[in-house]
Amino acid sequence: MRKGMIGALAALLIVGAPAIHAQQTPPAPGSRPGSGRLGQADFKMLTDIRVGAIKAALQLTPDQEKLWPAVEEAIRARAETRYRRLATLGERMSQPGDVDPVQLYRQRADVLTERAAGLRKLADAWQPLYQSLTPDQKTRLRLVTVHAIEGFRAAMENRRMDSDDEEEIDLWIFAH
Numbered sequence: 001m002r003k004g005m006i007g008a009l010a011a012l013l014i015v016g017a018p019a020i021h022a023q024q025t026p027p028a029p030g031s032r033p034g035s036g037r038l039g040q041a042d043f044k045m046l047t048d049i050r051v052g053a054i055k056a057a058l059q060l061t062p063d064q065e066k067l068w069p070a071v072e073e074a075i076r077a078r079a080e081t082r083y084r085r086l087a088t089l090g091e092r093m094s095q096p097g098d099v100d101p102v103q104l105y106r107q108r109a110d111v112l113t114e115r116a117a118g119l120r121k122l123a124d125a126w127q128p129l130y131q132s133l134t135p136d137q138k139t140r141l142r143l144v145t146v147h148a149i150e151g152f153r154a155a156m157e158n159r160r161m162d163s164d165d166e167e168e169i170d171l172w173i174f175a176h
Contacts, residue, residue: 050079067129075122078121
């Protein structure tokens with residue numbers, strides 16, 4: 001049990017590292033200084049850290065290791081899709097000109113459809129592995145997940161404070 005708690009604590013510390021890194025890292029090439037956007041290499045590094053933290057927290061058995069590649073591939077695919085989506089959004093937001101709000105809503109619907117499909121693939125990849133986890137492994141996975149959700153909420157709150165939430169974007173769209 002002690003080994004499991006140490007592993008979970010280490011995983012939580014590793015999962016928290018991206019927030020610290022993002023605050024201390026100078027802007028990556030291709031990102032605007034002060035924009036808070038990460039370059040593709042930084043985004044990939046953070047994905048590597050997250051994948052490593054989850055795997056370290058789970059302490060998989062040899063039989064469970066066989067199920068891990070599908071989960072890791074699904075996590076990485078979602079992360080890559082998210083990076084591309086954010087990069088595209090950043091490019092669109094920086095371009096001057098008339099904005100077609102109807103087209104933006106259609107694009108948003110397409111993005112949500114794509115995100116839903118990616119999430120379903122992730123759930124499908126996780127299901128066999130999750131079913132093979134011990135109660136202790138499931139507890140550690142919950143701890144890592146709760147920590148990640150708390151980090152996501154904090155990031156979203158910071159985003160709102162920076163005036164980047166969807167409601168203000170919608171107001172900007174209709175004002176221009």
